[in-house]
Amino acid sequence: MARQAPVTGTVTGAGGTPVNAASVTVKGTSRGTSTNAAGKFTITVAPSDTLVVTAVGFQNLEVPVGTQTDLTVSLAASNRELEQVIVVGYGTQRRRDLTGSVASVSGSELSRQPVLTATQAVQGKVAGVQVISSGDPNALPVIRIRGTGTMLAGANPLYVVDGVISDDIRNINSADITSMDILKDASATAIYGMRAANGVILITTKRGRAGKMVVSYDATLGVKEATKLVNMAGAKQYAGYVNEASVYYGSGDSIVTAATLASGGNTDWYNEILKKGFFQNHNVSVAGGSDKVNYFLSAGYLSDEGIIRTNDFKRLTIRNNNDYKITNNFKISTLLSYSRSTVRNVDLGAFNVAYRAAPYVIAKQNGKYGNTSLSNNVGNPILDQDKNDNSGKGDRFQGNVVGEYKPITWLTLRSSFGVDKNNFRSISYGYKYANVGPDNVFLTSGSNQLRDKSSLTVTESEGNRWVWDNTATAAKRFGDHNLTLLAGITAEDIRTRSIGGSRVDVPQDKDQWYLNAGSTIGARNFNDGDRSTRNSYLSRLNYNYKDKYFLTGTIRADASSRLPANNRWGYFPSVGAGWVLSNEGFMGDQKTFNNLKLRASYGKVGNDGIPSNLFVPLATVNLPYFFNGQEVLNLRLEELADPSLKWEVTREVNVGLDFSLIKNRLSGTVDFYDRKTSDALVRINIPAILGDPNNEYITNAATFTNKGVEVALNWQDRIGSDWRYNLGVNLAYNRNRIEKLNGGQALSSGSVGGQGFTTKSDNGQPIGSFFLWEVEGIFQTEAEVASSAQPGAKPGDLRYRDINKDKVINADDRVYQGSYQPNITYGINGGLSFKALDLSFGGYGTGGGKIYNGKKAARGDFRDNIETSVVNNRWTPGNTNTNVPRANLNELPASTYFLEKGDFFRINNLTVGYTLPRRLLDKFSMQSLRVFATAQNLATFTSYSGFTPEINNGGTLDGGIELAIYPTTRTFAFGVNVGF
Template sequence: MKRIFTKLSVLTFLCFFFINAASAQDITIHGVVSDGADKTTLPGVSVLVKGTKIGTLTDASGKYAVSAPANATLVFSYIGYDPIEVQVNNRTTINIELASNSQELEQVVVVGYGTQKKKDLTGSVAQVKGEDIARQPVLSATQAIQGKVAGVQIVSSGAPNSLPTVRVRGTGTMLAGANPLYVVDGVINEDIRNINSNDILTMDILKDASATAIYGMRAANGVILITTKKGKAGDMQIEYNATAGFKEAAKLVNMAGANQYAGYLNEANLYYGTGDVLITPTMLQNGANTDWYDAILKRGFQQNHNLSISGGSDKGTYLFSAGYLSDAGIIKTNDFNRLTLRSNNEYNITNWLKFTSMTSFSRSDVRNVNLDAFNIAYRAAPYVASKVDGKYGNTSLSNNISNPLLNLEKENNRELGNRIQSNFALDLKPISWLSFRSSFGIDGDFGKVTTYNYRYLNTGPNNVFLTEGGNQVRPNSALALEDKTTTRWVWDNTVTANKTFGEHSFNLLVGTTAEGFKFRSFKGSRTDVPESPDQWYLGAGSPTNQTNDNTGDKATRNSYISRFNYSYANRYLLTATFRADGTSRFPSQNRWGYFPSVGLGWNVVNESFMANQRIFSALKLRASYGKVGNDLIPTSTYLPLATINKPYFFDGKEYLGISFDNLPDKNIKWETTTEYDLGLDFGFLENKLTGEFNYYNKKTENALVAIRIPAILGDTDSQYTTNAASFSNKGVELALNWASSVGKDWSYSINGNVSYNQNKITGLNGGQALFDANVGGTFVTKSDNNQPIGSFFLLQADGVFQNAAEIAASAQKDAKPGDLRYRDISGDGVINDEDRAFSGSYQPKLTFGLNGNVTYKAFDLNIGTYGTSGGKVYNGKKAERENSKDNLETNVAKNRWTPNNPSNKIPRANLDKLPASTYFLEKGDFFRINNLTLGYSLPKEMMSKYKIQKLRVFVTAQNLATITGYSGFTPEIISDKTLNAGVESKIYPTTRTFAFGVNVGF
């Protein structure tokens, strides 16, 4: 026994000796881990001693320290980067640069109620990174992705706080909402102007029905998923990002000066009118030569400041951010300010239970302007002064047009908005392959609009005009107030099972979602309210002239969702989705809609017969089918609404009664869109070159349209909404991306995309065409079978008459040399509505973008471009020249037809309004340098000296240059309707921005 004990003692001593000897050979290795491309440090990188469980994470500055044997191997790994193994070899300092593996096909994208690797997708999904969005000095995140995603057309205005128009794969409806659905951290939205671009981590665009069907009734126009940033485990990080610069009109229209204006009008009246001189030398004696656009526009200052604080531990993470944006606009009296606050927090209560809260608040304050000012500035006489010594030029004496500067300065329209959004979620994972998620989102939007119209007179002691007379007068001040509240809640409950058996991988998601929406508005107005803003209350005005209105809306939705993903050997992919939707916006018998989809994928590159090839690094074929719906119509569409206390007269006396003014269709039902999609994803040269090709065919049936009631049934202006149309969008998309480096100092990437879309109406119930876009009393668009939605329907201008012989041989016997000539399409010898013809539409056939990034050491250069081709724009402001003394464009004044200048494009001097024709229709093609940014990052050595994680300064230009043949303000026309899009009339000009910025991290 003693001998055994002695042997055990010796063995124990030897074990301790060798353990201590091994421990004595351990060394501490320090270092910094950074991105191999942009050299920024990476927090949260896993550093593991290979073959052991010993390891650590890099801190907020990318630094690490770990103890390991001198001959050990360290493994560095981080999501989105290729892992790397490094032998220690007795070194105590090892700095590592990780190479990104986030190539186009490897990136993780957000899909409905989950995420997937793009290489595993069977649907068409595109992603834009948050840093690419925040780089541009724009208000809304959607403006920043213009030209970056194939198949997505974005039209933005220069007006502060304007809502961009977004079309995904063409126009998806004729009457219901045409913009895509936005989902911000699980909260459904229709407007994301409250979201700070610097808070966005990713924006994922779901384009085809296979990808969007999980959102069912809301997905007919595509879905844009926005994921905001969260904190990371590690030390506290502080980031400050700011830009400051100015905005100006990118393009204006040159209008005739005083002498050109007088010469044109006098020529028109002397030779083709009464023979009198309209603009006498006396009228020009004051020497005014007003550029009315210069009078109402300004160069606006813009600034944007954003501060974020983030961090956390294994128990939870946090992120707090604050942003302030100020945009003065480019038109006098216009300005906009927005404050945003965000708090995103995650709490790991246990290893199987997590609670997430994400809350944002925004407060906006905008002074709006009446866009009539641009139209009036176009028409106002140039020989009238805008404003001198506090008094305004009396334009109504000249041509019955009001002074646009006075209109702006004598109206104060201010809108205040407070919006809060929150999403609270519980994630439970009782076992490794099963998870439960319950999330509740709320969205509250509280707005107040105050419109005050100042009193001003044309005569007497309060005369604000340089000369008395005229008809521009407002004898009484007026105040209008509106309080509006919009609330929405969304409650999602899902269960996800994820299992792998050998080469088989399954993912099943089932759940329910419910949504409630409520809107309330109260409006009131009074006259004779005092001018002091402190007294802008309805009670301070006269009760003898007042209005009151109280309206509202309410809707609910309930849905059941399911999705099944299957993968075999990472080669064969299947995604099947089914959603059942119920909505209160339709009558009970048509309340439920059912939206299935299926997608198939084949990762060809993973087949055995591709093992030895060196051409493709990625190759996947996709095919999908899906059906989605649209219920974005007023909830009262199918209900007969009563108007109470409506006066009527009988037997000479006035009575109050009830009337039903609308004629509803009590059987309206879902708009449904069925889509087929074929896709090819590919990568070459180890994914340096990646891309995708898509073909799609979308068919919308039972589209809701407003049908005019035949006059035989009563009021000729009456109409009712019903399911009476069908149309299609067919197209192809191509996107290519190239990323590479040259040596250690140079790296670059280029990505481009092009999309072709053909929109066509395939069926109108009863063949009743839909007219819209009233310009000067004439509807200029007609939507009919086999034509695009909102097609222009116009007389066909065919040059200018040069002599009497041409007139005699035409259908315009009363014309004069210099008049426009129109084609007699009907052949009846008369020019009338029978000679109008389809002339294209605003919808472009091609949209395209080309973007690039270049880095050289500490410098970076980014460029983004965008363009469209094949669309038309109707120059409505030019066509609306209604008064014989309206001003005209310089080009018309200089190049008009005269006997000595026999132009065949611009007619003679004319005082009459010309009929709606292709003379006012122009090509809407353009190519724009959307963004150009040059930046410089402080070297690491200097940053570490001042304990700064990053410091970058940059200069940027937005909408730097546009190449277009269009003669108006801009070929991009904002419109929330599809039947009258593409008419330039009362629009805010596109703006150009120059700014300086800084990015700082601690």
Template sequence: MAANANAQNIRVTGRVVTDAGQPLVNATVLVSGSSSGVTTDTSGMYSISAPGNGSLVFSSIGFASQTVAINNRTTIDITLINTAQQLEQVVVVGYGTQRRRDVTGAVASIAGVELAKQPVQTPTQAIQGRVAGVQVISSGEPNSLPAVRIRGTGSTIAGVNPLYVVDGVLTDDIRNINNSDITSMEILKDASATAIYGMRAANGVVLITTKKGRPGKTSVTYDGMVGVREATDLVDMAGENQYAGYLNEASIYYGSGSPLVPSTALTGANTDWYDEILRTGFTQNHNVGLSGGNDKFTYYLSTGYLSDEGILEGNDYNRFTVRSNNDFTISKVFKLTTSASFAKGNANGANFNAFSNAYRAAPIVPAKENGKYGNTSAVGNVANPLVDIEKNYNQTLDDRIQGNFGLDIKPIAGLTLRSAMGIDLSYVKTTAYGYYYDGSIFLTPGGNQISVNQTLSLTKNDANRWIWDNTATYTKTIDKHNFTILGGVTAEEYKFNSIVGTANQVPGNKDQWFLNAGASGTQTVVNTGDKYARNSYLGRVNYSYNNRYLLTATIRADGTSRFSSDNRWGYFPSVALGWNMVDENFMSKQNLFSVLKLRGSWGQVGNDNIASSLYYSIARQNVPYFFDNTLFLGIQFPNINDKDLKWEITDEFNFGVDFTMLDKRLSGTIDYYDKKTDNALIYINLPAILGDADNKYLTNATTITNKGFELGLTWTDKIGKDWTYSINGNVAHNKNRIENLNGGQPLIGDLVGNYPVTKTDNGQPIASYFVLDNVGIFQSESEIAASAQKGARLGDLIYRDVSGPDGKPDGVINDLDRIYAGSYQPKVTYGINGTVGYRDFDLSINTYGLAGSKIYNGKKAARGTIQQTDNIEADVARHRWTPNNPNTDVPRATLGALPASTYFVESGDFFRINNLTVGYTFPSGKLEKARISSLRVYLTAQNLLTITPYTGFTPEMRAADDPAKPGAAVLNQGVDINTYPTTRTFAFGVNLGF
């Protein structure tokens, strides 16, 4: 019943908290029966004018709503129950929202307040360990985009990253999003949930909804955080004496017979190169938000500044963001919504050569003395890492504009027509400069580390994307039958233009960094680009009978310019069924379950994420050739392409159970899925006579499967009046496998130490390590004589003689003896998270781990590939085989690179305390004189502790995508070459509301 409009209004204040005692930010407080309302601040506080005999409605995404009678009370504190697995929660799905009780697919929800707690740049970093079946591979490098794998890896060439949808705008990059602006994040995991996005949804979909204004007085919030970052788990390299002893032993006993490092070279430098190039970095993040409005107009404005000093000298990132979200209610029929953001970034890139060289550089050379550098190259070693950093400049400036502008029309009851235009504009400029230097900058002469060209490289990348969505949604209830019908058409166009210019002998003064300032004739300009378009038709029917029996059916037809006209269109259906079993009469007398829902679904989604030119061959004109001693100009097709390229199709079954029990204290979700990608793209070999430059071409010739299960459990309870707590755990198992290559050739990863390491082949996970099997170390001459390694020395690794051409051991160790030795893809991922509240104090802890993952220690394997004077790890020097130390698994001292073998394959399992936060919220009564509505202070630690057997910097291997090498990041995942170390962060933060 609406509140009596003539009743006298009173001022009602209070605090809204979660069932775990956490302040609930941006919860809505409405006067029942009207549109008058406010939102809570960063401490969950609110203040509203309302009739004394009226009621207030409290609501927030992810929590069950409550309606409370005022009864002339001036203070009303409310606890909202987390409904992460409850049926009444409203969640965002593709092109709309649904009650959780009506969701038939595998959808996970995370409140924005949880994402903003952690000192990370991108929201996906904050979901590590929070969602079953979602693996997040992050990096300590500032402005890096975490790799997200939803239910395994489903492609090799056509991309494996999920689709991000930010307020309706489809994108592949969310580094421009301010975490404090997010209201909620939904992760659509199975094909029935993602099918509404068709061709973009093969790798899952992440929906991000940013904050909106609420009716009521203007509220101002400030969220600030300052902290420091440091490297964790650094690799301990050999010192001066260990280094000299190891190399001299290898040279004297197993090499030329003379010492490589004479005693005269030992000057006491004992340089730790990681100490020289790494630092403790300062980080800060400041955000100011304003929100408010009335029943006709609501607004949310925010601005943010983020600064992150990398732990590598010279590496940092700064970002400034602005967001404006507005809703205009023009009439009962028309409503206009706008969402616009601008982000400006400035990054000084990490010099990854410095990482590689710091691992290999000789400790007997000083880093820098009296303004001059130690000359590592003069001792036959790699470049001085400090010179790499200080004599190179690499800056990237990026401007990003993103927005969605929509008009909702409700001509009749139940029908909503929506037309929305989304834009995503990106302008990136990179300036790279190599300074001039010669041998005079070094302490000692010689070597080959000089730079005389003064090279300038300017890159300008402009990209723009527009998406026009037109949908109609009709909702109707007839007795016990509920229908929601969605139909629509979408169009999308993307354009990309890249200009790269280089010049030599450009002056070192930044004011003269123009290509024309370079030496005449050294300038080059390369201009490339891309353009593609998509057009789609979509439809979805949601039906429920008596809130018990649920049906969701979806169809999407997608057309893309990335395939030929014969294969341009793809059709992606899905169907899902649900049964709210707890509402049946036969369960009316049970007291165990308050929620019990069974789900089953099947669906198909596509993948067109390939280069736009792969289905047609481009001719090269005016190619010179000779015939009968006469020069002719002809036409050449350097690459042969498959004109019949078509969609990768992912087909997925999902079966799930959602439940809440034990008086709503325990809730959970169980899912089993079987996902198969047919027509996956892979290369096949061509006869050289056909003239293709690579002797291979891309076609649809394999199948990839991912099968597994997911379990998530949450326990929430109270102890007395002062204590609240919640515990959440999730675990997921996935099995990845290549099936049916159908004439395609196994994909080989990059060389490491002159040896191939990964092989993607039938019956194995993607990017499996294919190496020799190390089974021990030779301890006697008789062992060598009886082995397949007749030229081996004592202390050498023993490789298992697997097979010859006839399938039996043949007494020779070669490529036929390679075995599959696991892959980086984990078999199990898990997370354990908890919160504790005591009065005004709060404590939260988030953990993450995985098992069954393997890492190829490429740093160690590549040692000695070129320079035999490369440094070694301290543990290798300390534990190497010698006649006096035979009981070890580390081989004797060597100078060159060893063959790729299981010796370099290590466990990638780890358990990490991702975040630990302690906070205190000041009682509102103590802040009134300062006109502060809320104040919370907190201390937080990110990546506090990692437990892992891996001996490298970090067990998280995030391979970077390379546009020139499609699929390289996938085919080389897990190979540790130049991995940026994981960083540990300690920070102090403030949440302030006015």
């Protein structure tokens, strides 16, 4: 036998990017290993051996060892990644076999960006998937797949992590993810039935492989800052504006005197409440295995201070994934994870207060705070931050135990039991402070911002979910016919519980923050909970003839306790077909396409993302009322309920084309879709005489559509042996439209200050359309005012369009002005490498959406501060060529003056890395070492004047309104990837 010796190597993909978790095995044996994060591996082989290198998304490659001791293996993408294995729900398929619309993002791409959740790292990488992130360290991103799919029910997609259904993946460490597969059309998602109306995101975490132990350590350290702030007026600008408004259009008195200015300061309140926050992320993993046992163990620690003074977030994650081969046909897998998070949240209202606070007031001096409340009736935001502590601590455990048994070669029986247990304890403490006497915290007396008693609220919440899946999969080949049949049953149970209370006069010592340490006077206790269950039957048939003709059919029957018994069951079928034209004889002589495949599908999915008691009338007991002078306790129905509620159902048609050409250097997909949601839940107004105090109830009474097209193109190539590069672009167009709503009864929402509602959802319009007065210009003369529909106006006021020409501006003159939903989303991603140097970049943008500048609109007090642009460009008799009205003392009505374009393009990520050569690594006994520098959210190009055109408020009827938001953050960081 030839002598064996260690051989090292590096596995790279497109653009020279290291391929993590690639499998390297000795051909004809079970001996093997895996690459680390830098693409490095070590394996003991003989010169006569041949290595087989495989990785998801790449063509398999065989490498004879010979006399080589240091290998460089460059993997080519599979033929449009046709051999890539895609997780499709309760199983996997080759990409070439897909008939639905499915997109995949590798774990190595996700882990490269300094973000909390993997979905944030997807931004701009997948056509038709809009990711709206926030600078808040613990915020869950808003995900919209192919537009807004509901009005009142849950609008976010379904997450499935290693088979465990979830609504929140903030506990998942991105470094532990192997792949993320996004199911977009109804044919792909129908296997999840009632949960799939908004798309499905499947996350697969890493597993060990047979071979030598691989130890990896990754670290990222950086600083976060606000990407954009709104410039507010300084003290003199502010005084000039409000005094002008008062002298010429108000009482005639100066609001801010020269003496007041002289005794005050010039405070930039945003500078006072914000900071540069430190960010760090550390991950260590150990992976390996043998013929009988494979293991993967990892630990991660993430710390994000945020950009607000009192903000802080920390997360610890531990994962252990093991596979045990009991016999040749029986395997057990355990996939376990634990996370511990601690957070100090902030009241986002601080941004609203900082926007409004008078700039001449000193923020803080010698331990005392400025009296903003005396100046313009808002509190000092620094005091609010210092005297409130809203903290929380969470523990979450997810686990899945899977057993697979193959009684015969073509049949697999699989049973998995997954649990998700989530506990969270929050403490909200308000410190006592006074405005007079020895406890006075203000620079001057007389502030109306005070708290005469400390307060404490403690809440402990618990969530428990289990999912039990049992499936049987039969896969047989009959000549040119390939057949796979899946059948299964699944059950799910969800329980939530919360308990807590509030007390006053609790000592400020944190060791005494307990309810029993406070006064029982006015004490409040609460205890709440919920339970829902689901039961489902599912089946899927995949047929393939000669790798040219494909057919997929699924059917799922779902029952949910969230719906009444007479409408509890729903049935969700789908069918899809594929035709590989490039495999046909008539395409044999063409030289253009390496692959050309046509897909078409139809499917139906549901949405039960509603409270579990929505169809049950709720009553409140022991409500007091007085009769003949006596107090009597009674019972009252608080809300009317529809006992015949049923599923929201989405039907979707999808036609797609997959292609690759120019020797597979250029590949892409094109998809056209038409989604129609029927029986959507909406709130219907009812006469007050019926007894519901809200004058409304919820029922199935709406229909709306999302229609669009998605295009994705990818190019990869190399120049010589040292240069590699790749470039990908994607573009999606979507049109959202309400087709039938409530018999014509529109839904108003989006309340902004004293303006009332700003959005209206009605037939023929997108969900959440802005409904406003239209500004035609600014009055220049008294004569223009006299001949208008606004006789009470003055020169310099906004002139509104008189829609119905009745010479009166009222509610009848409001018109639709577009929606927050963008028509276009797009992304661009690429990479370039030269020898050991690598560069990658990514960008993302939207077009066609509108943003309502709510903070600017809700100027509720005439003494509120104003933006510098308003001060500098306001109308005056000497500055009439402007679109900014005169200085005013009142809140302006809801109009297009506050509506702006939400279009933007953002450079999402820019990373430069260097991998040390082997000769240096050997000196330190390391397998790999890569150092890198990265910038996240480097620059945003937009005409929007507010904090950010990305509004993460999660609403469907009132989205796109900027009020109290957490600004988008920019991160500059550096890091290392080390392998041993």
